[in-house]
Amino acid sequence: MYRINEIFYSLQGEGRHTGRPAVFVRFSGCNLRCPFCDTDFSGYTLMSADEIMTKLHQWAACRFVVITGGEPSLQIDDALVGRLHQAGYYVAIETNGTHALPDAIDWVTWSPKDQFAPNVPPLALTRINEVKVVFDGAHDPAPYLQQAPDAYACLQPCDTGDVALNQQITTQCVDYILQHPQWHLSLQTHKLLNIQ
Template structure:
């Protein structure tokens, strides 16, 4: 758990507490399994519970209180983003209810293959490879591009308020160069020819925000 600025998509620049769950249904998170996994380009460490402000929580209220301690004291506009791994493996209605009681708006970034609690306020789906998206509606569709098995045309029927293309980054790279590499240019070209899609960049990496 950590307090930062959202770096991509609709809420870019918005202060948020990020709560990263361990575990994913498309990759174990272990390097030796990457080549055989559905999603092979994830650059996020979601193995274990010993990350920043991490741990295990017996009750939803305990986790909600831990999230609340990350927010600046006395400040409103509380916003939490659940991510992973795949947060749908653990996120439930009880936790959302506890956070609503604490005046948090609850967002989730998901691969879309699993059901979500109905009370989530903002849903961002980021499809991965050949995995079939089970959700039919979202606020934000954020597609890492290009993916051979997940072209934008595959998600025409998915209802989304906003559609974003995010240039794929080589997970082996240690730095992000905000230049017009082939993936960024491919996103620009696609958005220009399909104006229902917008370009989003990983601003947090470009300006080095943790």
């Protein structure tokens, strides 16, 4: 059984696959507590793999599934990834990188959070397709790219909840990318569009 916060269909709002229709499976629970986290983990539904697959069937035309959280690596396993592949899904995951993942996941996005949370365990990933760093203007993202030099690199301005501070951070983020063109700008377009 898996602790599922929600399953929904929308557009991928961040990173390399921005704008792509996706079914999101949001797992509940995380081993970190980042101050900007936008997910309420107080409630969840225990679901079997069969129940998850039945829910996904509501959007049968979409074969791109994003496993997210919370921290999905605390629960995702080979069995569920196998079921998703058998049903024809391309499986992407966003993780803080502190736990190992099933090898068969198609796209791994590492979103490091050690600059925001104390006592973060070391990187446990063996493969990274994308590094998506939340940029707050106070921390240099270069060391993350050194750990995954072949990954697609995204910088995402931190949403602090303060409009003026967000604008300042976004300006700093753009300036950083212009000076370090190996990075790409990632905006939380789902928030800009006011969609889930």
